[in-house]
Structure formats: C-alpha cells, structure tokens
Amino acid sequence: MQVPGEDFTETFSSVAKFNTLQIFLTLAAFMDYEIYQVDVVAAYLRGNLDEEIYMRVPDGVEKLGSGRFWLLKKALYGLKQAERQWKKRLHEVLSKLGFIRAFANDCLYLKRENGKITLLVLVYVDDMAVAGPDGYWIISFKNALSKDFEITDLGELKFILGILVTCNRANRLIYLNQSAYIHQVLMCFDMQDTSPVATPLAVKHDLTLSNSSQTEAKKQTYRDYANGIHYLSLVRSLLYATQTRPDI
Numbered sequence: 507m508q509v510p511g512e513d514f515t516e517t518f519s520s521v522a523k524f525n526t527l528q529i530f531l532t533l534a535a536f537m538d539y540e541i542y543q544v545d546v547v548a549a550y551l552r553g554n555l556d557e558e559i560y561m562r563v564p565d566g567v568e569k570l571g572s573g574r575f576w577l578l579k580k581a582l583y584g585l586k587q588a589e590r591q592w593k594k595r596l597h598e599v600l601s602k603l604g605f606i607r608a609f610a611n612d613c614l615y616l617k618r619e620n621g622k623i624t625l626l627v628l629v630y631v632d633d634m635a636v637a638g639p640d641g642y643w644i645i646s647f648k649n650a651l652s653k654d655f656e657i658t659d660l661g662e663l664k665f666i667l668g669i670l671v672t673c674n675r676a677n678r679l680i681y682l683n684q685s686a687y688i689h690q691v692l693m694c695f696d697m698q699d700t701s702p703v704a705t706p707l708a709v710k711h712d713l714t715l716s717n718s719s720q721t722e723a724k725k726q727t728y729r730d731y732a733n734g735i736h737y738l739s740l741v742r743s744l745l746y747a748t749q750t751r752p753d754i
Contacts, residue, residue: 508586513559519589522613522630524749527666530614530628534637535680539626541637541673542644543660544651546596549632552655553581553591589631596629599654603647635663669750684750691743695736 508514534541546552560575561582581591597607600615605627608614617625625647626637638644651657663671670683692698748754 508559513557514585514587515557517586517590519593519631520612522628523611524667526608526611526614527628527635530626530635530637531671531680531682533623533626535673535678537623537639538675538678539637539639540641540644541635541663541671542648543663543666544634544636544648545658545660546632546634547656547658549592549596549655550583550585550588551580553588553593553595555579555581555587555591557587559585592632593629599651600627603650630667633666635666668746682750684747688747688751691747694743695740 531541533539555578559578561578563574563576581588585591597612603617605615605617605625608616613629615625615627615629616623617627624638624643627647628635636644636647638647648657648659663673665671668684668687670686672681672683673679674681689698692700744754
C-alpha cells in the first residue's frame with residue numbers, strides 16, 4: 507500500500523557484479539590474503555527510514571484500543587526501500603571504520619594503512635567476503651562490525667553466489683566451481699539422467715516433426731517450451747553458468 511513520492515522515493519540498491527568478485531579474488535590471491543565470510547542477521551531491519559510510515563498492528567498482537575497503528579522507527583522486510591536503506595546504513599558504518607568505496611563498483615570497499623591495502627570487503631546485500639593479510643585484521647573488522655550489527659561468522663570463504671571457492675595459497679591460485687549449481691539446473695529441468703554428448707546436433711540438419719508416440723506429460727513439457735514458459739528460465743540458468751564456463 508506504499509504510495510510513491512510519499513512512502514518511498516528511491517528503491518534501487520546495487521549488488522556486486524561477478525567481474526568485481528573476480529577482481530576481489532584475484533587481488534586476494536595475488537597478495538596472498540586470507541578470505542573469510544560474514545553474514546549480517548536481519549539486515550533489512552537495520553536501515554533507518556527517511557519517510558514517516560505507519561503499519562497495521564499484526565494479527566495476534568494485542569491492540570491498545572481500536573484504530574491503532576504502529577509508527578516504524580526502522581525499515582522492515584517488505585518495504586520497497588528496505589534494501590536501499592540497509593545499503594546506506596552499511597555504507598555509513600564501513601565509512602566510520604575507515605573504508606572507502608572502489609571507484610568502479612560501490613559494493614567493493616578498501617581500507618589502507620600506510621599506503622597498503624589491509625582489508626578488502628565485497629558486499630552482496632547482507633553477505634560480505636572479507637580479505638586481509640592475516641587473522642588480526644579480519645578479526646578486528648568482525649569485532650568492529652559486531653558493535654553495530656548482529657553478525658554470523660561463516661568462517662573461511664567456501665561458497666559465494668552459489669559458486670564453490672577453493673584456495674591454493676601455496677601457488678596463489680583460487681579456483682571457482684559451479685558444479686553444484688549446474689546439477690541443480692539439471693534437476694530443475696528434469697535432465698539429470700541425460701547422457702552428455704560433445705555435439706548434440708549435426709550441423710545444418712533438417713528438422714522434421716516426429717510422429718513417435720509420447721506421453722502426455724512430455725507433450726505438455728514440449729508445449730511449455732514452445733510457449734516460452736521454461737525457455738527463458740533455461741537461458742537465464744545457462745547464462746549464469748557461463749560465469750565459470752564461458753565455453754558453453
């Protein structure tokens with residue numbers, strides 16, 4: 507029921523691009539930094555509101571008389587500006603801790619000491635990957651962040667954006683793997699038992715309509731693909747897999 511211009515204005519909030527993640531990991535590998543992951547609990551409830559917004563008292567909560575409403579002091583899940591207000595609040599806290607935003611992407615934060623980068627923080631909504639030269643800097647960052655937010659320490663970075671991250675610090679290499687995501691896509695489109703082939707179709711092959719008998723379920727699936735119901739979803743899934751497998 508929010509009214510544009512009254513209950514909210516701007517709603518856009520950027521998220522880290524995949525090439526920014528690649529740069530973040532490349533820098534961490536090149537400088538032989540440790541990489542950890544931190545999650546902020548109930549992040550959307552941390553943002554401050556610029557507008558005056560009221561909400562109905564939820565069912566099951568005792569009302570103090572009829573016609574009562576609540577005036578929100580903080581953002582709430584479901585508000586159109588909730589993600590944007592959280593991003594603004596996080597930026598205020600990171601700036602207070604001495605971080606500056608990267609020029610090319612405002613989801614990458616850097617902290618310098620004596621001209622040297624001591625911490626890198628990549629933000630994806632409420633999920634943060636933190637890279638530093640040793641545990642001291644990373645622990646100091648977690649302690650400082652926990653003074654403003656309730657956080658969950660997820661330990662060393664293993665998964666981010668559905669991508670498996672494997673670090674080889676001895677050779678300063680980081681490997682990215684989307685096999686779990688690809689398996690999930692195959693399950694979603696009922697292709698987990700399909701036999702893989704290098705070239706699924708002959709070049710310049712003439713296509714003809716098959717007259718073979720098919721189950722009604724398969725016929726409906728083909729009709730769905732023909733109508734574009736599943737086709738666009740499949741294309742989007744394949745495009746995301748090209749983050750680590752551009753050869754497809």
